[in-house]
Amino acid sequence: MKKGQIFEGMVEEVNFPNKGIVKIDARQVTVKNTIPGQKVSFMVNKIRKGKAEGRLLDTLEKSPVELEQVSCPHFGSCGGCNYQSLPYEEQLKLKAEQVLNLLESVVPNVNELFEGIKASPQQFGYRNKMEFTFGDEYKDGPLSAGMHKRNSFYDIVTVDQCQIVDEDYRKILSCTLEFFQKSGAAFYHRLRHTGYLRHLLVRKAVKTGEILIDLVTTTQYDKMSSCQPEEIRDILQRKKETSATKETTESEDTMQSGAELLNSSDAESEAVILSSWKEALLGLSLSGTITGILHTKNDSVADAVKNEGTDLLYGRDYIVEELLGLKFKISTFSFFQTNSLGAEVLYETAREYIGDTLNEKAGKIVFDLYSGTGTIAQMLAPAARNVIGVEIVEEAVEAAKENAALNQLNNCEFIAGDVLKVLDTIVEKPDFIVLDPPREGIHPKALEKIIRYGVDQMIYISCKPTSLQRDLEVLLARGYEVKRVCCVDMFPGTVHVETIALLQKSKPDTYVKLSLDMEDYYRIMNTEGDAKIE
Template sequence: MKKGQVYEGMIESVEFPNKGKVFLPEEERYVIVKNGVPGQKVSFSVNKIRKGKAEGRLLEVLEHSPMEIESKCPHFGQCGGCTYQNLPYEEQIRMKETQVKAMMDEAVEGDYIWEGVKPSPVTQEYRNKMEFSFGDEYKDGPLALGMHKRGSFHDIVNVSDCQIVDADYRKILTCTLEYARESGLPYYHRMRHTGFFRHLLVRKAVKTGEILIDLVTTTESEFEKEFDGQRWVKKLLSLELNGTIVGILHTKNDSVADVVKDEGTEILYGQDYFYEELLGLKFKITPFSFFQTNSLGAEVLYETAREYIGETKDKVIFDLYSGTGTIAQILAPVAKKVVGVEIVEEAVEAARENAELNGLNNCTFWAGDVLKVIDELGEVPDLIMLDPPRDGVHPKALEKITNFGVDRVVYIACKPTSLARDLEMLQGRGYRVERIGCVDLFPGTVHIETVCLMSKVK
């Protein structure tokens, strides 16, 4: 087997996150091929061979799987945002459950209760936040605004009919692209590091209908002079939307990295925040603060976490990686005190305001890295809630967390492979896994949230 060779084969199964396994009898080995589903016959070219493992790039689906359906999204297959929109939702859930259960069975020592996957209350138009990128659909093509093409760092797919957001997002996207094209200003070229338009950030609350829009550009002076923000604002405000625009912003970002980064934000209209409601509580959300992207799914997730944490009366709870304080405030009414720690200062400010907004005076929030701040809290918790970013908990932070010796730890993982890795240290330091379940916050995609309850072995 050599790089560049083309093979055909059947995808037998898919491992998390989207690694299709194709067996080649002639080579007597499996090859990992991403972006397929079980039962498809595919052609692929080998693009990586390392330590006896081979990976291939999907070229074409030669025969469809018996379980496949027609995707509702016209961009499916081109856009890199979704992987499983060609599967019935029940099949998506079944596949994700199989993947995570196999992973947890391998990671957990001893018996535990497996509680399966709770589905998302909505499977279409569920996202409350999108980051769209400017670019071109092909080299030197017309200006595009949308998502990265599958497998490409450069090409952008116009996603004017994206199905994981509602009609308001689609109208705002189309309107902004029209304005950008009319302006004649170029997009920011990731390789040359020149140009103006970078990203469009749109956030919309499901419960309140409030919309926040943010255009991210560079500060190149020759382009900034020609940028007419108020013209863009007028175009947006003339749109007929189901929701209500409460803020239109312009963020400056000259970072070389292809990420949305705030290096100064100007309010062009309204305010720089909006409100969402979860489980009867109100939350103020700012442009860059973390908030679960599926509001209705988040309610299911947090109800599950609240159930897992169990009895909280007269308990001090640490909510580590607390974001805008959602979990902390959902636990606070039935706890003695909740202490949140979050590295994003903007999110911490929002969390403090949210606690005040909800009349909760037993929440405190610290800004900083969990690894460093945990030594300064000056309190010993009774229970710990962990909701870390994708990469999981830093090993040194995990060591400090286990040193508290609390009776129960609930770990919410947006990437189950990180949880599986962290379980090794948690179990090695005296914790036993009791229950694991999943909540699907990302229909149509490879992602899933996993909730794990651990108790200290006496």
């Protein structure tokens, strides 16, 4: 087997995260974006330390478990939903098997402990946030807005019929795309570092129906100012004619330079076009209610949404969502679980696992590490004396404090900083620890500090099973055992899955009681002394 060779084969299994296994002449090749039972063709693109990887070229035969027709018209071209061709029951089965296979190598008797996978309450239209990217579907093609094309870093597929969001998202995306196509606006080109349009962020609260919209652009509006729609040009021309009738002085002290006039014109033009875009959005017939429209500037070369200044074009800069009776203010850049109804299943499961632990003894202190906007901390607050949340993102900590006040919880404390460093500054010792780390899991040094607290029980909520597998191996080696574990599907149609594990400090199976009188003690000590002299 050599790099560049093309093979055909059957996908025997798919490991997390979406790594299909194909055997060619008894040699195992990993091919991503496949389904068990498919016959595929692939090109070998990497061979390292005896392991081979292939790039999927084509699906020659569908898997027997795949659907005849997929509900989303963008499936296959969009890189967002790899498992949408599977019936939902098969998706759940596949995800549960993947997690179980990972945990079998580190958790004794995991097959007996594993409680399966809990489904998302909604298979479609479940997301409360979407981040659409502006670009083109092919080189020099028309403006598009949506998701990255599968296996492509640059091409963007317009997903105006996306099925994991509701109709309001699709209307907002279509309206925005049509508006800026007419305006002649250029998208930000990541290689040339030129262009205006970058991202469109949309958030919608499932329980309240509130909608927040944020257009993310560069400050390079001058690059599109010559391509304004006719109505925008008419407005600006009338303003210029009005301005020209006013008396002006020739004094250099009061005369604007040509550059200043140009910049003023660009800023005025941008304000007019953003106002027109806002009015187009407010004219849409939606099931929810637009409570805020924003414009964020981002000149970073990184392909990520960064806030380098945000202007409020309409309403307010947040929405309110409700989870399990609590209210949460969510801004554009707040971290919040993207499936609100699924999050309720996740947190209900966490509360079930914790059970009566916090009520067994009054006055317990809970550490919520990697606490985000404090969702879990606030759900545990009524049963604890004090909950301390630690989160590295300062904006999330501020949101957590606001949300705790909104929910009238006065026993929650939130600290901004790296868990590794913050733990050294906290005087209190926890009785219970909740771990909800980012995808990469817990830093080894931070995990060591967590273990040294020696709490009887912990909850570990993981969004990446391979990270959970690695961290559990350390925790089990240091005296903890898994008592319960299950999965929650927060992302139907995709390869992602959440896992919750309840850990308990191991206790000896038996105790041996010894009695020793002082005469025996001195005899033993004298014997040891004689042995040392010899």
